[in-house]
Amino acid sequence: MHDAPRFAVREIALFERPVMLRLPFRFGVVTLTECPQAFARIRIEFADGSSAWGAAAELMAPKWFDKNLALSNEDNFDQLRRVTALAREAYLSDPAPATAFGHFARHHDAHRMAAAGLGFNPLLASYGPALLDRAILDALCRALQTSFHAAIRSNVAGIGPGRAEFDGLEIQAFLASLSPADSIEARHTVGMLDAITAADLKQPVADGLPETLQEVVRVYGHRYFKLKVGGDIASDLARLGAIEDVLDRMGEPYFVSLDGNEQYADAAGIAELMARMRETPALARLYASILFVEQPIARRFALERDLRDLRSASIGKPVIIDESDGELDSFVQARARGYAGVSSKTCKGFYKSLLNAARCAKWNSEQSQTRYFMSGEDLTTQAGLAVQQDLALVSLLGIPHVERNGHHYVNGMAALPLAEQQAFLAAHGDLYEHSHGAVRLRIRDGRIRLGSLDCAGFASAAMPDFDAMQPMAC
Structure with a gap:
């Protein structure tokens, strides 16, 4: 690899647009019916005076980053706006050129401390930089006319130097070894309020799109x-x-x-559920099909209590952390407590995903079996930049299936300007289709095709209509 390009971050514009759900979703402890989506648009400038723009998007999901029941959804939205504004202030505060990763590494600790000073936990704090880092890399890729996949494999972002967490992982060789797939399995989430069959529907939407699990299986495969x-x-x-x-x-x-959604105080609680499943003949096939259990223990206890400290039945399946993955070393702590995996989510930062994937590769190489793994988890990503950047990341990491459900709860791009819908459909005809009056994610036989994401930029050959958005209220 040649020296990674260095540049200054000159402009950061933040926007948002409302997202209305066609079906209510119980998101942890809240039932969600609407939610804003955040957008960042960033201009970077090189030493020769040339510049490039990049962008990223992320839903501002309530009651996930901070599950304090005393806070309203609006309170959670304001928290996310504030940490994004904090990150913007940090990234614009130092005009000195740096690599794409260098900008992240330079501000990570100070931003986390500033967020903590406002009472924000590390998971919440990571939202702002995670959004900006993707927009910065998008701008770099567009300036170089290279794809996200090629940029990461050749490390034009300069990943590694400046953060001790990356030391000893042979990060250059790891990145060069990555190879994206041309499609990925979509793992459909069945929420606590979701109808299983037509008999469960109390107020059908009747918009022609699947509403029940039974319909989802039939339509998407x-x-x-x-x-x-x-x-x-x-x-x-x-x-x-x-x-x-x-x-x-x-x-x-x-x-x-299985997603435990932090509903248990310790490993014994989830172990009891698993034991009861094993004792129930009618659940035999379902139990045998379980790949892993996601974050069953509340985050305030998860990294303090060992999963293996059980007096009765064991959990019996690998367990991963998700909400507990707030710090760059959280997966290291989780491994010491008996966890086998960690989730990748763009809202936690794609540099963290690459770091944890490199850890899995190193840890697995040190033993005779593959034990440590990453999963792709994010049901909130919306059609456009958000879903495309997340899909490009998990595919490059070699993750064979990803939680994908934003298309089910939201009516595709129906609320977006027609020209914006057509632009994304024209640029990514393998990823989207036009049906039921709008452009939406295309899923066939349970798979999403990804070939068009290998384009100049961070997985998008189209851009959203920023003129149709509101400036972020922060």
């Missing part, structure tokens, strides 16, 4: 599923049984993950 569990064993077992009834009718193999 999914083979991978993410099932939310709520901490009430009797209710969870009954709901899982209803889900298995639908999945078993597919006739083909299927695979599931």
Whole structure:
């Protein structure tokens, strides 16, 4: 690799637009019906005076970054606006040129401390830089006329120097070894309020799109599923049984993950659910299909209590952290507590995803079996920049399936200007389709095709209509 390009960050514009859900979704402890989406547009400038613009987008999901029940959804939105504004202030405060990664490394600790001073936890604090870092890399890729995949493999972002967490991971060789797939399995999330069959529908939307799990399976052909569990064993077992009834009718193999959503105080709680599943003959196939369990223990306890410290039944499946992944070394702490994996989410930062993937590669090379892994988790990504950048990342990391559900709860690009919809469809005809009056994600046989993401920029050959947005209120 030649020396990574250095540049200054000159302009950062923040926008948002409302997103209305066609179906209500129980998001942890809140039922979501609408939510703003944040956008960042950034101009970088090189020593010769040339410059380039880049962009990124992320839903401002409430009650995930901070699950304090005393806060309203609007309070959570304002928190996310504030940490994004904090990151903008930091990235514009130092005009000295740096690599793309250098800008992240330079401001990471100070930004985290500034956010902590406002009472924001590390997971919440990471939202702002995660958004800006993607827009910066997008601008760099456009300036170099190279794709995200090529940029990461050749490390034009200069990943590694400046952060001790990357030391000893042979990051150059790891990045060069990455190879994206041309398609990926979509893992459909079944939320706590989601209808399993038509009998569960209380107020049908009747917009022609799938509303029940049964319809989702028929229309999209999914083979991978993410099932939310709520901490009430009797209710969870009954709901899982209803889900298995639908999945078993597919006739083909299927695979599931269980999302504990921080509903348990310790490992014993989730171990009891797993034991009860093993004892229930009607759940035998579903249990056998479980790939892993996601963040069952509340984040305030998860990295303090060992998963293996059980007096009775074991969990029996690999466990990953998600909400507990607030710091750059959280996965290292989790590994010491018996966790086998960690989620990749663009809202936590793509540099963190690359760091954790490199850790998995190193740790697995030191033993005779592949134990450590990353999963792709994000049901909030919306059609356009957000879903494309996340898909490009998880595909490059070699993750074979990804939680993908924003297309199910939102009516595609229906609320966006027609010209913007057509631009994304024209640029990414393998990823999108036009149906039911709007451009939307295209899923066939449970898979999403990704070939068009290998374009100049961070996985997008089209741009959103920033003139149709509101400036972020921060």
